[in-house]
Amino acid sequence: MRASLRWATLALLALSLAACGGAGRAKGSLTSAVEALELARKTGCPHESLPLAERTYEEAKRLLEEGKYEESEAKSRVARQLAQEAARASGGQPCPAEAVTVVSPATDAFPPEATAPTSEAAAVEEMRVVYFKYDSAQLTEESIATIERNLRWLRAHPDKQVELGGHCDVRGTAEYNIALSERRADAVRGYLLKSGVPEQAMSVVGYGSEAQVSFREDEEGHRLNRRVEFKVR
Amino acid sequence: MQDTHTASALLKALKALTALTALTALTALTALTAYPLAGAWAQEGDVGGKGIEVPVSPGQVSRVLIALPPAINQGGAPDTIGLSERLITSVERGLKISGYFDLLDKELLPQDSTAEGMTPSFPSWFNAGAQGLIKGAFALEGDSVKVTLKLFNVDLKTPVTLEGGVDEPVTLSRDPSVLQAHVLRFVDQVIKHYTGTLGFFSTSIVAVRRGQGTKSVVRVTPDGATVSNITTSGKINILPSLSKGRVYFTSYRGNGPHLFLYERGTVKSISARPGINTGAVLSPNGNLLAVTLSHEGSSDIYLLDPSSGDIRRRLTANRGIDISPAWSPDGSQLAFVSDREGTPQIWVMNADGSGQRRVTFLGRYNQSPAWSPKGDQIAFTSRDEQFVFDIFTIDPKDPNKITRLTQNQGNNEEPSWSPDGRHIVFSSTRSGRAELYIMTSDGFTQRQLTQGGGFETPYWGE
Numbered sequence: 300m301r302a303s304l305r306w307a308t309l310a311l312l313a314l315s316l317a318a319c320g321g322a323g324r325a326k327g328s329l330t331s332a333v334e335a336l337e338l339a340r341k342t343g344c345p346h347e348s349l350p351l352a353e354r355t356y357e358e359a360k361r362l363l364e365e366g367k368y369e370e371s372e373a374k375s376r377v378a379r380q381l382a383q384e385a386a387r388a389s390g391g392q393p394c395p396a397e398a399v400t401v402v403s404p405a406t407d408a409f410p411p412e413a414t415a416p417t418s419e420a421a422a423v424e425e426m427r428v429v430y431f432k433y434d435s436a437q438l439t440e441e442s443i444a445t446i447e448r449n450l451r452w453l454r455a456h457p458d459k460q461v462e463l464g465g466h467c468d469v470r471g472t473a474e475y476n477i478a479l480s481e482r483r484a485d486a487v488r489g490y491l492l493k494s495g496v497p498e499q500a501m502s503v504v505g506y507g508s509e510a511q512v513s514f515r516e517d518e519e520g521h522r523l524n525r526r527v528e529f530k531v532r
Numbered sequence: 533m534q535d536t537h538t539a540s541a542l543l544k545a546l547k548a549l550t551a552l553t554a555l556t557a558l559t560a561l562t563a564l565t566a567y568p569l570a571g572a573w574a575q576e577g578d579v580g581g582k583g584i585e586v587p588v589s590p591g592q593v594s595r596v597l598i599a600l601p602p603a604i605n606q607g608g609a610p611d612t613i614g615l616s617e618r619l620i621t622s623v624e625r626g627l628k629i630s631g632y633f634d635l636l637d638k639e640l641l642p643q644d645s646t647a648e649g650m651t652p653s654f655p656s657w658f659n660a661g662a663q664g665l666i667k668g669a670f671a672l673e674g675d676s677v678k679v680t681l682k683l684f685n686v687d688l689k690t691p692v693t694l695e696g697g698v699d700e701p702v703t704l705s706r707d708p709s710v711l712q713a714h715v716l717r718f719v720d721q722v723i724k725h726y727t728g729t730l731g732f733f734s735t736s737i738v739a740v741r742r743g744q745g746t747k748s749v750v751r752v753t754p755d756g757a758t759v760s761n762i763t764t765s766g767k768i769n770i771l772p773s774l775s776k777g778r779v780y781f782t783s784y785r786g787n788g789p790h791l792f793l794y795e796r797g798t799v800k801s802i803s804a805r806p807g808i809n810t811g812a813v814l815s816p817n818g819n820l821l822a823v824t825l826s827h828e829g830s831s832d833i834y835l836l837d838p839s840s841g842d843i844r845r846r847l848t849a850n851r852g853i854d855i856s857p858a859w860s861p862d863g864s865q866l867a868f869v870s871d872r873e874g875t876p877q878i879w880v881m882n883a884d885g886s887g888q889r890r891v892t893f894l895g896r897y898n899q900s901p902a903w904s905p906k907g908d909q910i911a912f913t914s915r916d917e918q919f920v921f922d923i924f925t926i927d928p929k930d931p932n933k934i935t936r937l938t939q940n941q942g943n944n945e946e947p948s949w950s951p952d953g954r955h956i957v958f959s960s961t962r963s964g965r966a967e968l969y970i971m972t973s974d975g976f977t978q979r980q981l982t983q984g985g986g987f988e989t990p991y992w993g994e
Contacts, residue, residue: 472856474824475876478808
């Protein structure tokens with residue numbers, strides 16, 4: 300029953316994409332750009348390309364809202380390239396002690412050993428981030444589509460282990476956020492388990508609001524932080 | 533030290549009236565009935581006896597106006613180490629953060645007050661408006677310093693003899709922390725003189741401070757003068773509690789949120805079970821550790837052996853989130869957070885897990901309970917419809933008795949009571965940064981404790 304529901308969801312998603320045409324493609328490009336941005340924000344000391352990538356992304360978002368799909372798509376591609384460039388340029392190196400960083404001074408970036416080893420960088424790039432609604436661990440159509448995408452990679456690499464890291468936006472109390480983030484990661488784990496991923500191939504960690512990827516205190520920043528990350532080991 | 537006393541009683545009531553959510557509407561009534569009364573008391577005062585008495589029951593607050601002139605150099609040697617400044621600043625910081633005192637404006641101090649020495653000319657202090665006067669004197673003597681602090685009752689024109697000999701001349705080393713400790717012992721006794729109960733400066737506050745990619749558990753002296761690291765791992769260390777000299781905290785130094793104990797300079801693992809290991813608080817008698825674990829499914833509350841971490845009892849078992857245990861002062865009950873009925877709310881249960889009942893019914897997000905040392909209130913964090921967080925108290929025996937303690941000043945979260953129950957420490961973003969604040973338990977006087985930002989989840993203990 301669960302499988303048929305999933306197919307229905309995917310079919311619905313495909314239909315909506317087809318119906319929107321250019322809008323769907325533009326949205327897809329925007330998603331790719333935002334994911335590249337997240338990776339760049341987390342990768343070592345922020346490179347000078349990063350603010351440019353952020354601005355280009357904002358433009359792409361605005362163009363999409365205005366219905367200028369082709370222009371938005373082009374901007375998104377540029378934003379993605381800039382973000383990837385920023386990530387490569389920083390090489391995962393932390394900032395020198397005195398350097399002024401782009402991110403807020405009270406950064407919550409996670410300790411280095413918790414990020415994926417560079418040899419797995421390619422695999423990490425394949426893995427998309429699953430997003431959630433506020434104070435919710437429910438899987439939406441969009442998040443199921445993302446999980447399905449990651450599932451394809453996991454099925455193609457049965458020797459790999461994956462850590463499902465749950466996260467919350469910064470609002471709310473610290474201990475509740477840890478519990479909520481674990482619930483999010485558990486929801487993804489439950490889906491993967493039913494889809495045939497062996498139990499021993501997965502681990503779950505609730506990071507609460509302790510490892511933010513965006514320090515923007517607006518809706519977009521909060522949205523990016525409410526997530527489950529697939530970390531391949 | 534920034535004075536952030538709350539708005540006047542009337543303003544507070546008006547602001548409360550304009551708020552639209554169910555919770556604020558209810559507390560507006562509380563504000564209207566309680567705060568005008570507080571204002572009336574603050575105006576009148578009660579001259580006679582020891583001077584101004586400071587009633588400590590909610591809604592009855594008046595602060596004593598203290599004059600604190602520059603310290604007097606009684607020795608021959610010039611003050612080359614800034615001792616005068618340090619002495620007066622330390623006294624001022626202690627008096628202010630206690631919430632019981634206001635300091636006389638520096639411009640209103642009588643001219644050249646050092647000339648009179650340690651025998652004040654009372655009429656000039658009385659005319660300046662002071663109710664109390666604290667004079668400090670010092671003398672540099674080789675490697676040590678001789679310090680005298682003295683309290684005078686301006687209304688009665690008499691010197692006050694404080695308990696414990698804290699107003700006798702003492703010879704101290706030049707170590708600034710030794711001077712600070714002496715000053716705080718003195719201020720504790722000044723508070724006892726005016727309120728009948730010793731101040732809180734012999735206690736300690738633990739909290740979390742954000743760094744570059746790290747979070748450290750820190751110890752903050754209750755005057756805010758010293759912040760020292762407890763954890764130095766450079767990882768994410770959070771959610772500390774302090775009791776009987778033991779600091780329990782959660783750390784991601786391993787592969788997840790695991791529990792550790794810091795005691796006398798050493799850190800030891802307490803629980804590293806799969807899933808969540810958080811929120812450890814020691815029972816009042818020190819025999820049990822209440823924690824949140826999720827190794828058996830969703831997060832639930834357990835009691836552990838406080839040294840070995842072995843499970844003694846599981847207290848909750850349901851599919852919802854159960855977190856944040858907080859002991860009642862007699863150890864017979866626990867407050868906690870559960871979202872088993874859909875939204876996170878404050879619940880109470882007996883210490884064996886029986887009798888679980890919901891306490892908060894207003895609002896969709898009530899968290900971080902802290903049971904008052906007197907047992908009559910539970911302080912907690914509540915979120916309103918505009919995603920603003922504020923601190924409230926509720927009577928666990930009568931859930932209709934809710935009092936709002938913070939309003940219209942940023943987000944205010946994570947309350948923790950002083951061991952004597954007269955004050956609450958909490959985190960607030962009202963200055964634009966996340967700082968710790970101390971308020972009197974009725975919320976009437978609120979003052980900033982820390983500087984520099986990045987402070988979270990304070991816990992007040994001994």
